[in-house]
Amino acid sequence: MSETAVQTKEVTPQVSGASKAADALEARLGALSLPAGGFTAGARAEALARLRDMGLPGPRDEYWRYTDPRAFNTARPAPLAIEENAPDSPLFADIDKLTLVFVDGEFDAEASDDLSLDGIVIDTLAQADAAGDHWARDLYGVLEASGQSPVKRPFAALNTVAARDGVLIHVTGKPSKPVHVIHRRADEAADVNWHHVVRVETGAELTLLETGMVGARSNGVLEADLAKGAKLHHITSKRAGHQTVGLSHIFARVEAEAQLKAFALSVNGTVMRHEGVIDIVGDDAVAHIAAAALGDGNVGRFHHDDTVFITHAAERCESRQVFKKVLKNGAEGVFQGKILVKPGAQKTDGYQISQALLLDEASQFLAKPELEIYADDVKCSHGSTTGAIDETALFYLRSRGVPYERAIVFLVLSFLADALEEIEDEVLREQINDRLEAWLTRRAKQ
């Protein structure tokens, strides 16, 4: 079977292949209604040129070897049955926060809070883009563009071209509460591109939460610019339907003494990929990026990919990547993580760990950790492990009367603990932990 397929490919002339790919891109673009853009118009035009130059990825692209890009290349997503949208994500429901609701990627002012809050100015992309010039002009598509090298990220460029809405947050102080973006879905064939821009000024701080249900196909970009001593915590837990395919990207520039902490929880989703591109450009800065993904191949295909690129371009900076995946019933996990230490980035402390807990032999994890170091006085380490449930710990729990399924839940939570540790706020961490526990308990019996 597979041999026949290869032969078919070989007789296809190269030229036709290339033009087919270009056609596919034009079809992909044609299926979206592309905004002309106001202050973003220039950025969108440049991104379109960039995208046409790069083309859509194919399985031969170095960073698309383990994840099949086809679901993201098709003109339209496969529609999905919209189950009930939870009226409000129970996650973070009971904490004080400022909420913005996006339905299929478009801001829903009715369902959202008033956007004024001390220390912070919040706009939404579609409105701001219609209104004229904006501070976000210096960042929209800019961090994405600089993140295109050395690794191409065509879907991020596509997002800059196509994004209809998103949140633009200018943080000048220390707002009293987090900003919470909630996604909802309405159209069963929604092909959503949202694009957030966050600028945290010197000494300012923001916690940004992002939860909710994403549509049939989603592609998100967050561009985050952290000035000297700024702090940004980004915590996401997006729920995907079992047929959903989705991409998300964080492009961050971290200046001196600033701190970026990003954590993402994902459950379900057919093909999901999260890319993190972090440039540490000022001395004594800290960037942590962590994620926990849980997949059960029994409820549909599950393929989850974390692709991270951290560049150290300054001295005495610390980066940490903690990526954990729990896979069962034929679920697949991918981790591609790189630490690049540029010449002169002395005293860099770079740490990377990727781990998979396979709950059965049908599931698999592929990891590609990379270090590229051009400075001599640095401390960098990376590790990757794939393992099963620890039988001794399982027996210990059961010997105390903890039933088998409950014991597995405990051990999975235990496995995920150091990723969750990256959530500094104890209340938020507890809520994520409870969400996880509920999901695990629900799925334990299958």
Added chain:
Amino acid sequence: MLKIDNLHVKLEEEDKQILKGLSLEVPAGEVHAIMGPNGSGKSTLSYVLSGRDGYEVTEGGATLEGEDLLDMDPEERAAAGLFLAFQYPVEIPGVGNMTFLRTAVNAQRKARGEEELSSGEFLKLVRAKAKDLQIDAEMLKRPVNVGFSGGEKKRNEILQMAMLEPRMCIMDETDSGLDVDAMRLVSDGVNALRDAGRSFLVITHYQRLLNHIKPDVVHIMSNGRIVKSGGPELALQVEEEGYGDLLAEAG
């Protein structure tokens, strides 16, 4: 209470026989000690009784108050009243000691058809028992056994035992790694639990624990069997003479 009859156990994965016809009976309310050289199969016995995977019973059996133990899952044995204090308690990062303990207590109560403890009731109980064992609140909050010293781990085992109120307690070298003070705390904890309806099987290498926890019967185990049983004086004899003469005499 506990009756072990001609128990033969081999490793599941290897052709290695570890228990070779072990028989033993611990009546209700009694404390029995098992002593024996390293490698004689003491830990294996405790694991087989509590249901760890990896062992195969080839002959014989074991019952707890007449119920066939070997047929049950580990959690069923626990709910039936069996408890094993581990020689090497297991660290479980990310799972709070209190959460774990409350889950265990309530799972057992549920399995027995009893009402579960509310978090208030549980807290009150655990605080009182922890205090007796000089386990501070900070330790209770930490993940299970993570960052605990050897002595703290063993005290935590006894705390679990006190909370779960088993009828049959097996203690596997609970004294190893304990200093004099910790030994006293652990022994006091165990002695406080002694009553007519509860039995103990205390596995130890040394006689000194038995100065604190006075056994009714001492068994000497070697090469997968009980080779001699007697009163507390047997432990003293081991302490003075070592196992050499005893084992030679037993053949």
